[in-house]
Amino acid sequence: MHLKTDRLIIRDFDKKDAAGLYEILEHPPVHCFLSEKLDSLDEAEKEVERRCKEGEDFAVCLSDTDSIIGDLFAIKEEPDTYSVGWNFNLKYGKRGYATEAAKALIDYFFNNGARRIYAYAEDDNIPSQKLCERLGMRKEGLFMEFISFVNNPDGTPHYENTYQYAILKREWIEP
Template sequence: MLDVSGIDLTTEVVRTERLVLRPYRPDDVDAVLAACQDPDIGRWIPAVGPAYGRDDAVAWVTREAPAERAAGTGLTVAIEADGEFVGSTGVHRIGQHPLGPEVGYWIAAGARGRGYAAEAAHAMAEWALGLGASRVYLVADVGNTGSQSVARRAGFTQEGVLRSYLHYADGRAADAALFSRLPGD
């Protein structure tokens, strides 16, 4: 069981060789809004849809992500490379899902192709496993071959397909490829 009782998730920062995975700041709103206007983010991230606007970005950055951290149910972080916001990642559903905590990620269009998503997902999995999680999982739309490749590069193994698991803001439902990492993977 992932034990976050001795950690202040509201201030927790994870670092990799190239990335700082840090709490969101109010000055991230514009970057989140710009990234979530990208049709590919809305296409593959269920909570983001074509109507995603400034109020949604403000809510995410200032209320929703901090609330998840304060409640101890997730470590949702901004991905920063060379001092610039490049995406989002996190460990979600801590103590809430039978598959264990869930790792998620997205990268802004201008920062894709540099390996940031795999590096961030690997770091988030290591963080959770290092705190005692017996497994972590992630899901990717079966049509999102890029995200599935990221999962594999981050050390995850595909276990199967969850039928009609994803429910998008525009009303679509889709199958999800299920990936996991275990301690020692």
């Protein structure tokens, strides 16, 4: 994939993205990315290598420098539905990059056979909830104690409430 927006390039991962991905995932800002936490540049290089092969993850880069500031993922569920998500370097927050990148990704998939796109956001991840809403996605439901990314102090799983947002192609095209 290779998409361009006014300020961004959304493309497949490249070996040169390891340092930027490490900066993003060294200290994941929300629990849902803790499983992707990277502890070294060597781990980041291996993760980039994996992402290059799988084709579900995309680097979000500044168009003037091609330096990575975030990543998007899109996982196809047959026949025509995609689960999408995003993670951005907090240094680039509050500038509209996530909205710009996610719009381009959703537009790409709706123009290439997708009928439905959905995303999850934990109930304490307000920035992702707001992004879903800016994208025109509707809140379809709240899964109570849906998933656990961390443990409570006593070692038991801490289950998180998770919202599901979605949008159909017809809603995207005719808002």
